Amino acid sequence: MTPPIFGHGELRLVLLTLIAERPRHGYELIQALSEHFAGSYSPSAGTIYPRLAKLESERLVTKREDGRKTVYAITAAGQREVDERRSEFEQITVDQTASLRSVAEEARSGLAQARSGLRAELDRIAASARAAAEAAMTGHAAAMPDPAAEATDPAEAAPESPRHEGGCNFGGVPPVASVSPETEQGLSHLRRVDVALQRLRMDVRQDARTAEQNGTLDGDALDDVERELFEVRRRIAGRFGIHY
Structure with a gap:
């Protein structure tokens, strides 16, 4: 989620100014905001639409339906506010662009540190797993009984384990530990x-992408997609026995 970076009434002024440039629908405003701040700020539909509703209730903008799109246009009262606060809008643009760039740089630095820490943690876990596996293998080999030592009759003593030309003993090598069938089945399901x-x-x-090329990827469509994806996730959770 994008952190709140605007002071009181500042995002309202930016929206009014962008609508004053030309009528736009909600998704166009989200794109225009992102472009205005060089890609550093991209608000969600949940941030934009309540503010547009407030501007309409104050009669600063009007809206009309254009197919599936809701297009917002500036009113005379809205234009007056834009004209009166023009210098404030320009200062907001300068201040917030610099602030957002600083936040982006900090985020990139934090991400690099997180990646480095995650890599070190994964290396530590891998080393610990290898050590545990080696210890388990050693303990298994040590615990194996010696058939020759346990035999009471020399005739029952186990034959000497086979050796290759170098003299290494291949007898009594413990089997490699394997994943249990239950674990393997669980992993298969997750895959x-x-x-x-x-x-x-x-x-x-x-x-x-196809909808964007056709001009049908707008804020209303995205709102529907978000709601439907949440509903799909809720139904899937129910199939897993999880209920929200």
Whole structure:
């Protein structure tokens, strides 16, 4: 989630100014905000639409339906506010662009540190797992009985283990530890879930690209997608015995 970076009334002014440039629908405003701040700020539909509703209730903008899109246009009262606060808008642009760039740099630095820490933690876990496996193998070998020592009759003593030309003993090598069938089955099920989710993501993304090319990828459509994805997740959770 993008952190709140605007002072009181500042995002309202930015939205009014962008609408004053030309009428736009909600998704166009989200894109315009992102472009205005050089890609450093991209608000969600949940941030934009309540503010647009407030501007409409104050009669600073009007809205009209254009197919499936809701287009917002500036009113005379809204234009007056834009004109009166023009210098404030320019200062907001300068201040917030610099602030967002600083936040982005800090985020990139934090991500690099997190990756480094994760890599070190994974190395530590791998080393610990190797040590545990080696200890288990050693303990298994030490615990194996010596058939020759336990035999009471020399005739019953176990034959000497076979050796190769170098003289190394290959007898009594403990089997390599394996994953239990239950664990393997669980991993297989999770892999199927991962594959299904990846396929769904790729299909939805391709549909979104097609919708964008057709001009039908707007804020209303995205709101519907978010609601439907949440509903799908809720139903899947129910199939897993989890209820929200």
